[in-house]
Amino acid sequence: METIPTLKPAKAEIIKKAKAYISQLFEQQLPSRLVYHSPKHTAVVVKEAKALAEAAGLDNADQEALILAAWFHDAGYVDTYDGHEYRSMEIAEQWLTEHGYPPDRIALVKDIIKATHRDEPRETELQQLLVDADMSNLGREDFFANAELLRTEWETTLGKTYSNTEWAETQLNFLLGTKYYTDAAKERYKEQFKANIKEQRGKLKKTAKKKKKKEEEAEATFAEPKRGIETMFRTMYSNHMKLSDMADKKANMMISLNAVLMSLIITYFGAKLGSKSAALSNVGLLRNPVISIPMGILLITALGSVVTAILCAQPDVTSFKWLKRSPQIATNRRVNLLFFGNFSKLSLDDFQHGMTEIMRQKDALYTNMVTDIYYLGDVLTRKYRLLRLSYTIFMVGLILTALSFGIVLLYKS
Incomplete structure (x- = not known):
């Protein structure tokens, strides 16, 4: 009997032409946003289909169709x-059809392709083999890398966005809900498939822990102090101290400057009223009494400026007479046991009791720190209001002095 020679499907001419056609089709028309369903994915499915077909012992014709x-x-x-x-x-x-492939074989190829749709039955061996090859990524080591590609593709193509936890849950559910139909696929992918499920469970636990940790940090209360809260208080205390130091330095500068001016002006008026020394007479001040007007304005300016500067630099201590009678010293939000102006009114026993309560209750500690910062800010507000007034008086006084001196010069000319 004469035997009909057969070709191995991998070398069949129709398969080579199909590969060239699909490669060109994808290169020219496949949307670039399909990063998972790419030419690489198709090539991998073809490779896995060949391996499964050989493992299942398909004849050449069925291998070619698959x-x-x-x-x-x-x-x-x-x-x-x-x-x-x-x-x-x-x-x-x-x-x-254009390449003259037999109609019955075309129908078979179409029937195999149809099985890859999620709602179609997978009844024949060829259908099951292609579905298993298409799902082979679930049983390969590159599953997680491919999963991220699929996640990106769904976001750009379908507009579906997932948090890390949601995506981990979706992937785990998909793994658990997927099964391989053929014995060849079960044998080929079972070990890595189980490993992927186990690793996905681990990823889900990690993402769940991270999510829980973020929620706890976002909902952190005074009973659970966090580094961020401590840093905030440390920064606020530091800023308040720096601002207070700056205000005191500026106030001292105004005091020194105006004290010198007042000394000179008082010396001038004293010389004018009490004596006619040669030094002042040579300057010519005593011969021009009208010049006392700008000098008087300058004196008033220096006096007003130095008084407000002194009030700014003057220590300010806040205290409360009723602290001794307060039944809940540690938790009273108006009491600040961290400031001497408050606790100096207490007896030693009351102070020790209050500090012990603060150390036991974190909410009481933060309450006192917040109160302390509030009153520090209150003192700073007063300091900078007086300092601004001092500078304003000095500036306006200098302008008036200069104007009056100019008027005097015009008057004398």
């Missing part, structure tokens, strides 16, 4: 996303 279906199974993505399988069947039918 591999052709693998090459065309995602071709429909060039036109549509959801339901692309049906468009893939149309593209495969049109191309195979």
Whole structure:
């Protein structure tokens, strides 16, 4: 009996042409946002389909149909996303018909492709083999890398966004809800498939812990102090101390400057009223009594400025007479046991009791720190209000002095 020679499916001419056609089709028309369903994915599915077909012992004709279906199974993505399988069947039918492929074999290839749709039954061995090859990524080491590509593709194509926890849950549910149909696929992927499920569970636990930690940090109360709260208080105390120091330095500068001016002016008036020394007479001040007007304005200016500067630099201590009678010293939000102006009114026993309560209750500690910062700010407000007044008086006084001196010069000319 004469035997009909057969070709191995991997070397069949129709498969080579199908590969070239799909590669060119994807290169020209496949949307760039499809980072998972890419030419690489199709090539991997074809490779896995070949391996499963050989492991299942398919004859050459069925292997050829399976591999052709693998090459065309995602071709429909060039036109549509959801339901692309049906468009893939149309593209495969049109191309195979143009290349004279037998109608019954075309129908078989289409039937295999149709099974990759999530709602279609997978009844024949060829259908199950292609579905297993398409889902082979679940049982490979690159599962997690491919999963991130799929996540990106869904975000850009379907507008679906997932948090890390939501994505981990979705992937775990998908793994647990997926099964391999053929013995060849179960044997080929079972070990890595189990490992991926285990690792995905671990990832879900990690993301859940991170989410819980973030929620705890966002909802942290005074009973659970955090480094950020402590840093905030430390920074606020430091800023208040710096601002207070700056105010005192500026006030001291105004006191020194105006004290010198007042000394000179008083010396002038004293000399004018009490004596006619040669030194002052040579200057000519005593011969011009009208010049006492700008000098008087300057004296008033220096006096007003120095008084407000002294009030600014003057120590201010806040205290409360009723602290001794307060039944809840540590938790009273108006009491600040951290400031001597408050606790100096207490007896030693009351102070020790209050400090002990503060150390036991973190909310009491923060209450006192907040109160302390509030009164520090209150003192700073008073300091800077007086300091601004001192500078304003000095500036206005100098302007008036200069104007009056100019008027005097015009008057004398």
